[in-house]
Amino acid sequence: MSDRVINFGAGPSALPEEVLTEACKGLLNFQNTGIGIAEISHRSADFNRYIREVEENMRTLLQLPQDYKVLFAQGGGTAQFSAVVLNMLARYRSRGGTAEKPAMDYIVTGSWSEKAMKEAKRLGLGDVNVIVNTQTIADDGKKTFNHIPDHDSYKNKFSQDPALIYYCVNETVDGVEFNDDLESPTSFPFDSLPDGAPLVADYSSSFMSRPIPYIDKHAVIYAGAQKNIGPAGLTIIIVRDEWANVSDNSIPLCLSYKALVDSRSLYNTPPVLSIYITGLVLRRMLEIGAQNGRPREKALEYYGERTVQKASKVNAALKEGEARGIFKGKVLEGSGSKMNVVFDVVGGEDKLKEFVSGAEQRGMKGLKGHRSVGGVRVSLYNAVTEDQVDKLIQYMNQFM
Amino acid sequence: MSDRVINFGAGPSALPEEVLTEACKGLLNFQNTGIGIAEISHRSADFNRYIREVEENMRTLLQLPQDYKVLFAQGGGTAQFSAVVLNMLARYRSRGGTAEKPAMDYIVTGSWSEKAMKEAKRLGLGDVNVIVNTQTIADDGKKTFNHIPDHDSYKNKFSQDPALIYYCVNETVDGVEFNDDLESPTSFPFDSLPDGAPLVADYSSSFMSRPIPYIDKHAVIYAGAQKNIGPAGLTIIIVRDEWANVSDNSIPLCLSYKALVDSRSLYNTPPVLSIYITGLVLRRMLEIGAQNGRPREKALEYYGERTVQKASKVNAALKEGEARGIFKGKVLEGSGSKMNVVFDVVGGEDKLKEFVSGAEQRGMKGLKGHRSVGGVRVSLYNAVTEDQVDKLIQYMNQFM
Numbered sequence: 091m092s093d094r095v096i097n098f099g100a101g102p103s104a105l106p107e108e109v110l111t112e113a114c115k116g117l118l119n120f121q122n123t124g125i126g127i128a129e130i131s132h133r134s135a136d137f138n139r140y141i142r143e144v145e146e147n148m149r150t151l152l153q154l155p156q157d158y159k160v161l162f163a164q165g166g167g168t169a170q171f172s173a174v175v176l177n178m179l180a181r182y183r184s185r186g187g188t189a190e191k192p193a194m195d196y197i198v199t200g201s202w203s204e205k206a207m208k209e210a211k212r213l214g215l216g217d218v219n220v221i222v223n224t225q226t227i228a229d230d231g232k233k234t235f236n237h238i239p240d241h242d243s244y245k246n247k248f249s250q251d252p253a254l255i256y257y258c259v260n261e262t263v264d265g266v267e268f269n270d271d272l273e274s275p276t277s278f279p280f281d282s283l284p285d286g287a288p289l290v291a292d293y294s295s296s297f298m299s300r301p302i303p304y305i306d307k308h309a310v311i312y313a314g315a316q317k318n319i320g321p322a323g324l325t326i327i328i329v330r331d332e333w334a335n336v337s338d339n340s341i342p343l344c345l346s347y348k349a350l351v352d353s354r355s356l357y358n359t360p361p362v363l364s365i366y367i368t369g370l371v372l373r374r375m376l377e378i379g380a381q382n383g384r385p386r387e388k389a390l391e392y393y394g395e396r397t398v399q400k401a402s403k404v405n406a407a408l409k410e411g412e413a414r415g416i417f418k419g420k421v422l423e424g425s426g427s428k429m430n431v432v433f434d435v436v437g438g439e440d441k442l443k444e445f446v447s448g449a450e451q452r453g454m455k456g457l458k459g460h461r462s463v464g465g466v467r468v469s470l471y472n473a474v475t476e477d478q479v480d481k482l483i484q485y486m487n488q489f490m
Numbered sequence: 491m492s493d494r495v496i497n498f499g500a501g502p503s504a505l506p507e508e509v510l511t512e513a514c515k516g517l518l519n520f521q522n523t524g525i526g527i528a529e530i531s532h533r534s535a536d537f538n539r540y541i542r543e544v545e546e547n548m549r550t551l552l553q554l555p556q557d558y559k560v561l562f563a564q565g566g567g568t569a570q571f572s573a574v575v576l577n578m579l580a581r582y583r584s585r586g587g588t589a590e591k592p593a594m595d596y597i598v599t600g601s602w603s604e605k606a607m608k609e610a611k612r613l614g615l616g617d618v619n620v621i622v623n624t625q626t627i628a629d630d631g632k633k634t635f636n637h638i639p640d641h642d643s644y645k646n647k648f649s650q651d652p653a654l655i656y657y658c659v660n661e662t663v664d665g666v667e668f669n670d671d672l673e674s675p676t677s678f679p680f681d682s683l684p685d686g687a688p689l690v691a692d693y694s695s696s697f698m699s700r701p702i703p704y705i706d707k708h709a710v711i712y713a714g715a716q717k718n719i720g721p722a723g724l725t726i727i728i729v730r731d732e733w734a735n736v737s738d739n740s741i742p743l744c745l746s747y748k749a750l751v752d753s754r755s756l757y758n759t760p761p762v763l764s765i766y767i768t769g770l771v772l773r774r775m776l777e778i779g780a781q782n783g784r785p786r787e788k789a790l791e792y793y794g795e796r797t798v799q800k801a802s803k804v805n806a807a808l809k810e811g812e813a814r815g816i817f818k819g820k821v822l823e824g825s826g827s828k829m830n831v832v833f834d835v836v837g838g839e840d841k842l843k844e845f846v847s848g849a850e851q852r853g854m855k856g857l858k859g860h861r862s863v864g865g866v867r868v869s870l871y872n873a874v875t876e877d878q879v880d881k882l883i884q885y886m887n888q889f890m
Binding site: 092093094095097099100101102103104105107110111113114117118119122123124125126128129130131132133164165166167168169171172173176209212213214314316320321322323324339340342343344345357358359360361362363364367453455456461 | 492493494495497499500501502503504505507510511513514517518519522523524525526528529530531532533564565566567568569571572573576609612613614714716720721722723724739740742743744745757758759760761762763764767853855856861
């Protein structure tokens with residue numbers, strides 16, 4: 091029997107046990123080369139075949155249009171906060187933009203988009219335009235991000251000819267997420283954007299939990315692997331050709347999309363081990379899709395259904411707890427994340443501790459909210475199973 | 491019996507089998523947390539203790555002075571090519587330097603220092619001064635780097651008040667290396683530098699193969715982990731306090747030494763898995779040192795002795811081969827790398843292929859030279875054992 095606990099952590103986060111067991115074999119001997127995956131040359135034919143398969147599987151799962159590239163980079167979201175500014179500004183200039191400080195539109199709906207916006211401001215290369223910032227003051231006097239804004243509140247505020255328009259699909263810390271359903275007022279207002287708008291999305295926590303709606307409205311989508319698909323140390327960048335083919339000497343090579351495109355992500359040694367495990371996760375997603383009757387190109391829809399199902403279950407238990415005065419959701423109706431459900435335990439720190447330690451005694455870890463906001467956070471990434479969610483709900487009911 | 495081959499690859503490269511076996515346990519369950527190392531929060535107490543141990547062990551092994559920080563970053567040498575320029579220029583300005591384009595001195599002895607120099611030129615932020623470039627034309631008409639220059643050829647050419655002075659200790663592609671013995675003419679001319687000179691060393695391939703001579707002459711030493719101590723995806727930066735405490739808005743956050751210092755390398759999610767395996771390798775180095783009668787602070791000396799021993803054996807066989815007209819060394823006497831011994835097989839491509847495929851048949855892989863220079867390259871990183879080296883030499887003798 092496994093000595094592993096249930097991991098509701100927000101990232102790095104749970105990976106499928108089967109993948110980890112398989113990865114152990116690869117660590118010692120990658121595909122019968124007699125060399126472990128962490129020891130093999132990134133220039134070897136074996137690894138090259140592998141990384142191309144990872145790319146292909148990602149393209150298939152996402153149903154990625156041909157004019158987008160998939161890039162594998164290092165540095166996480168933090169590196170991309172800077173990289174998107176530098177690469178999008180280069181593109182702005184290359185297409186004839188002449189503003190000395192081009193407009194850069196940021197939609198701030200939580201801690202991560204706020205960090206991205208602050209990095210853009212700090213770099214000082216453009217005119218950062220926060221077209222909406224949803225931060226409010228909660229009942230307890232603390233600052234909080236608790237909702238996705240209504241289209242009407244910002245859809246007319248986009249700059250004329252911005253170098254980039256930035257949003258974060260899912261805010262891991264705050265538990266708010268744009269709705270995939272365009273009819274919903276908490277979706278992203280794609281309709282309001284002109285064709286070819288330089289839209290950048292941080293997809294980190296949602297990436298590969300479900301299909302990406304309106305991929306073709308985006309210039310750049312990026313995601314850290316360490317939520318749904320792999321270990322930390324790997325960042326996936328999906329970039330449309332016209333934004334990828336700009337070389338600019340002001341961009342440090344490690345942040346240049348063009349350097350990654352030209353080398354097919356092998357300019358220098360990539361994070362081989364993280365790419366390997368991510369590749370195993372993607373293979374497994376295709377297999378599990380097939381086991382559930384989905385062709386390869388529909389496998390991600392299957393995961394999307396599971397995602398909705400798991401979040402619905404937790405939210406139902408939360409609602410019940412709210413009705414009984416035990417729990418208190420932190421996020422407004424319609425804005426809740428399907429990846430990270432956040433709530434408070436009524437009764438202060440002691441009650442919160444009681445809830446978290448009770449969960450740990452029952453083999454469930456990672457439920458503490460982000461240090462900046464406190465409370466409970468239930469992360470429901472792909473590797474968290476419905477059975478595990480059921481166990482949590484059973485405990486939530488017991489606790490009530 | 492293990493199905494693993496002998497791996498003489500240049501990086502990513504061999505790791506100790508014992509470490510990989512141990513890492514498998516950690517992949518599934520890190521230190522009895524019930525959570526695998528690739529799945530655990532980098533903010534958890536368990537991981538924080540671990541990363542501090544990795545740092546401490548590195549400090550002990552290197553006998554690092556107190557006024558140096560150890561930082562864990564992503565992006566490899568390529569990211570550091572840019573990072574050193576940005577951080578050293580920031581330091582230059584913070585101490586009152588006023589040149590619009592400060593001098594940056596580069597010592598070019600091979601492919602990697604050349605790349606670093608080109609990145610500095612490309613960024614265009616300083617006046618790149620190549621004070622020596624050892625590239626020559628080989629007998630076959632190809633460009634080659636085949637030696638470490640004599641002190642006299644450049645020790646008086648350092649700029650007045652440079653923002654940085656850059657060298658690469660060991661050139662992995664070309665197989666040349668600065669000598670640790672200051673008496674040797676192929677050592678680095680530390681004596682010629684004024685106190686506090688902003689000396690930067692790329693230590694990637696040599697890092698942890700032996701003690702670093704004259705650490706305290708350096709402002710920055712950096713190394714990719716994927717040679718002697720771990721998987722790709724982790725870069726170690728050792729930086730003296732006065733160069734680490736400069737904040738400058740022009741530096742992308744992911745490349746800022748100060749951001750790493752202030753957060754103790756935990757500004758954002760670090761490459762947890764690579765740090766973990768590196769930590770296991772360092773623990774093992776201390777153990778093996780102890781097994782060979784060395785106290786912790788002398789363990790790296792033991793590795794240094796092994797390094798010298800392994801390289802001497804291969805070089806002796808190479809000499810023998812040269813005498814018999816079978817092999818031909820590519821590097822001038824006194825400049826040879828102890829990490830990467832490079833040579834040609836006399837008789838052209840067919841003979842080379844015969845040598846490499848014969849080795850593969852005998853379970854020895856990774857002997858092909860870098861695609862830019864061809865020939866044979868024998869990499870002798872820490873995880874390559876003396877027994878394995880003996881097996882190669884036996885084969886070299888057979889081949890003769």
